[in-house]
Amino acid sequence: MITTKNLILKPICEDDIDIYSQILSCDDLTKYLPKGAAYTHDEIRLHVQNRIKHWEHGFGSYVICLKSNPAVKMGYVGVEHCENPIHSDIRYALLPEYQGSGFVLESAKAVLTETFKSRDLSKIYGVALRENIPSLVIIKKLGMQLETETRLYADVEGLETYSIEKFV
Template sequence: METERLYLRLITIDDAEFLCKLMNTKKWHQMIGDRKVYTAEDAIAYMHERMDPDLSTKGFVNHVMVHKDTGDLIGTCSLHNREGVDGLDIGYALLSEHEGRGYATEGAKAMVELAFGKYQVEYVSAITNDDNIGSYKVLEKLGFQHAGYVRIQDSDDDIRLYVLKKN
């Protein structure tokens, strides 16, 4: 997939170093949690255990956001079908040096278009922590509406739920 400034491609084991770096940012640990991915080998194992099954059974998995001009890997965006959230939900994460430039909005918009287009869903969900103001600002910019709170697997906290209905 392609947006104005980004290429979005499926994540591969060649992205292990990048994924490890992203998953060990302060913001990832605060907002998503420590997934115990501390080396490239851990990242490869994580991909095989957590991402590959989604690709083979659901047809989708994390996408890497690649900056068109520089070729830099700047973040990930994805579709999920996670327990505790009805339907498909989107997720995104950026390396801190790329935050605040609209890349999360671009990536999330591409995931919404993928969900509505290829997967023909009637709505897309998204979840975020109450204190992740930047994340829910992205969702609101795309037209998502706050729809309450949910509790997902492996979490003790209620998480903000957002929903965007297909026009």
């Protein structure tokens, strides 16, 4: 578990299918994800199982909760291996009612710091479609720099790749 000024980040577990269902079943929240549309219930269940399984690598995704009310789940944030497991990237999403409050940036900074401290990663990537301006703003505020030579997801057109070097 990671705590920040306003948040508690808990490693994902089976009980967190509720927040993933809220996010991944919404067309507006999934339009910039690889599928580009809402996920089915079975796809969401598999997605959550894969997030849980990823923790076998010693790092992964967290559910973002309010520190003032830990029962409130707002979204998720985490660093996970990409298709090519020599690379890892940061991922995040918040329910609309919590967007614009700085919670993604606060949680993403904490996860980057924790992941660099606990794992032997020299670089973490951030990717977003060019049209996903809010995500690109977060990536840049995290201090990530544009990568012109590395393409993490070769089959996705219009994807910009950024990275940050280990800083702890």
